[in-house]
Amino acid sequence: MTEHQPFWPVDCEEGGPELLVCMSCLSEVFKRKVPMPDCPACHGVSTYEAFTLEAIRDWGTEPLIEKALKAHAEVEPPVRATQAPGLELSAE
Numbered sequence: 001m002t003e004h005q006p007f008w009p010v011d012c013e014e015g016g017p018e019l020l021v022c023m024s025c026l027s028e029v030f031k032r033k034v035p036m037p038d039c040p041a042c043h044g045v046s047t048y049e050a051f052t053l054e055a056i057r058d059w060g061t062e063p064l065i066e067k068a069l070k071a072h073a074e075v076e077p078p079v080r081a082t083q084a085p086g087l088e089l090s091a092e
């Protein structure tokens with residue numbers, strides 16, 4: 001039981017995709033950060049990819065969209081630190 005989930009901050013382009021979804025279990029989504037050391041749901045490492053809320057609404061399951069909406073509404077001060085290793089952002 002972990003009460004505090006540590007995160008890697010993720011740099012996202014302004015206006016670009018900033019919701020990080022676990023592509024392995026498709027059940028976790030975080031805004032501009034990824035849980036460390038691995039996905040709390042499936043324990044996948046480097047399984048997170050960045051998407052926009054619109055994209056998640058397109059293909060996401062209802063619980064995922066709900067989580068994405070919550071994450072999207074979250075307001076956090078931008079943190080500049082090391083980016084998660086091996087994380088590839090689809091910011092094209």
Ligand SMILES: [Zn+2]
Nearest residue numbers: 022025039042
């Ligand atoms: Zn996962």
